Amino acid sequence: MPLYCGLVLLCAACDVAPPQAQPTVLPAAGDAAIQVFFTRPQDPDDPGRHTDGVDQYVIAAIENAAISVDIAAYDINLQSVTDALLAAKLRGVLVRVVTDSDNLGRSPIAQLRSVGITVTSDERTALMHDKFIVVDGAIMFTGSWNPTDNDTWRNNNNLLRITAPPIVQNFVVEFAEMLQPAGFGPRSPATTPFASTAVDGVLVETYFSPEDGVAAHILGELRSAQHSVHFMAFSFTRQDFADVLLERVAAGVSVSGVFEERLLSEQGRKVFERLRSAGVAVLADGNRYTMHHKVFVIDATTVVTGSYNFSASAEDSNDENVVILHGPALAGLYETEFDEVWARAARAAVP
Structure with a gap:
């Protein structure tokens, strides 16, 4: 099965498949x-191959x-x-x-x-x-x-x-x-010491939910999109995220995404169909198990990832963590992953 390989600054792909789950490294060895x-x-899972x-x-x-x-x-x-x-x-x-x-x-x-x-x-x-x-x-x-x-x-x-x-x-x-008595949910204090910091040329933002208002930060990143937004969503029920994606589509931004098929329930289906009916390229995933990513890749330069599903509960009540990474090399790795997930979803969609 295909895998990414090589150093980010040295090569983007290679022909010889390395061992399973070989890391992609930013920015150098x-x-x-x-x-x-x-x-x-x-596909299908084989416990005898549970290595690497x-x-x-x-x-x-x-x-x-x-x-x-x-x-x-x-x-x-x-x-x-x-x-x-x-x-x-x-x-x-x-x-x-x-x-x-x-x-x-x-x-x-x-x-x-x-x-x-x-x-x-x-x-x-x-x-x-x-x-x-x-x-x-x-x-x-x-x-x-x-x-x-x-x-x-x-x-x-x-x-x-x-x-x-x-x-x-x-x-x-x-x-x-x-570990403290009021450490979970809305009572958790907003005490992140370094919410934004640069690492090897990559600006990294760190947010925790519900105390940091994560949705507002993600919405800000989506509104900044000028060229493309690609997403992989285990759960996507937030209409405000869909609103901004459609605004960017109207402004000429290319938007496409993959939804976890099992989570296309009533609320998830509403977002899926709303985007699709507006001409956004969306697919149900093709993994017979679960597509568990919670990722936006914006303009091939910014990545939103973490535990945070695109849902009201992730914003308002669950304990969640999110990092937003600004750097084209790292974003390129997530773009490659998106391409893999999209291709698998497209194959599954063929009758």
């Missing part, structure tokens, strides 16, 4: 401050942890990550987990608790939907990926590895907030 990985769902997944990069960081591992994830059931966390705890690393209360019954959670790992949940109807991991206060992973079997092997996901200290610190602060 070595310990780059920002790296991005994409899952490669198998995106989890390997998280596991490597956990295995090298000397002080702490903090993980905030909606769901955790991937045994490889669970084993790495258990081993870290047993060698004296401080391991802390925050997850959604709906998923506390998972067997891996019981395994973690059995060795004394603290597991905190939100205990709310709304979701603790964040997806980030901080290792030693120095390495941070985020994106659409949960450490689960489905998200690693079957679903389309993206995972960023970031080592820039200001950005990592944003997530250190957010994790600490969730």
Whole structure:
């Protein structure tokens, strides 16, 4: 199956397929401050080929942890990550987990608790939907990926590895907030220390929901589009996002997107049909499992990604995290991923 390969500044593609989930690196070889990985769902899934997944990069960081591992994830059931966390705890690393209360019954959670790992949940109807991991206060992973079997092997996901200290610190602060009594939902304080910072020529914005008004920031990016907007949406029910996309279409901007087919329920279908009836190129995804991205790519220079679905609950009640990255090299990698997801959706749409 096709994969991206090579360094961002050295080559855009190559003919020899590298191992599954090989990283694409920004901006050069070595310990780059920002790296991005994409899952490669198998169709159909074959457990016998569950090797070289995106989890390997998280596991490597956990295995090298000397002080702490903090993980905030909606769901955790991937045994490889669970084993790495258990081993870290047993060698004296401080391991802390925050997850959604709906998923506390998972067997891996019981395994973690059995060795004394603290597991905190939100205990709310709304979701603790964040997806980030901080290792030693120095390495941070985020994106659409949960450490689960489905998200690693079957679903389309993206995972960023970031080592820039200001950005990592944003997530250190957010994790600490969730350990406090008022740390979830609308009561969570807006205390992000470095909401906007430059990393190797890439401007990175960090926002948390619901306290940071994420929708307004995304709407601002969409309104700035001059040439193109490409999106991959697990859930897209926000009419205000659709409003702005249609405004940009009227201004001559090319807009196209892929929706997760299973989420085209009543509200999702309304947005899908509204865009399609206005001439926007939209498709239902072609992954028999799940297209789990929550991504906008704007003018091939800006990427919006994270845990935040394009929904009211993501804005108003769930705990979510978003990064907005301004840089053409990084955006180009997400454009390539969009092309892959679009092509798969187009093949599935052919009778």
